Amino acid sequence: MSTWGKNNPDQYLKKNWTLKEAKGKLETFCAYQERCAWEVRRKLFDKGIQGLHAENLVEEMFKDGFLNEERFARSFARGKFRLKKWGRNRITRELKLREISPGQIQEGLSEIDPDEYFDTLLTQTEKKWEKTKEKDLYKKRNLVIQYLVGKGFEQDLIQEALESIQPQ
Secondary structure (H helix, E strand, O other): OOOHHHHOHHHHOOOOOOHHHHHHHHHHHHHHOOOOHHHHHHHHHHOOOOHHHHHHHHHHHHHOOOOOHHHHHHHHHHHHHHHHOOOHHHHHHHHHHOOOOHHHHHHHHOOOOHHHHHHHHHHHHHHHHHHOOOOOHHHHHHHHHHHHHHHOOOHHHHHHHHHHHOOO
């Protein structure tokens, strides 16, 4: 482990932003990847800007087109499904955590193709089934179900996927 932090205590002091530099930094922050208002508020809080000043900056980001909750929800759902192989339940939970409205969550979930979704679930089921070393089939089945529920897939689809790879 490095001792750099012990020798340089200033490393841990976070530099707060001034209101002037905050707008430019936020534009860069939002241009890098899609963000939601919750993430921007959190970033502002970390940098020492709160209350009315933070809300004004967030409002400016919306006006200038750097923030768009629907665009964020669509991008988030697409990315988490394709890259992390998350199911709809997990994506919904994460979007709710970020204070995205239910209507926008539905818009985001509409980005996921149902056929691609089930194919992904089947692939994930097969991979987990092969990796699980449990001898008892009942326990093995439950371990696979637990894993897939944790990934956010729906219980009925999980049962369907398991039956298609392992007929009873």
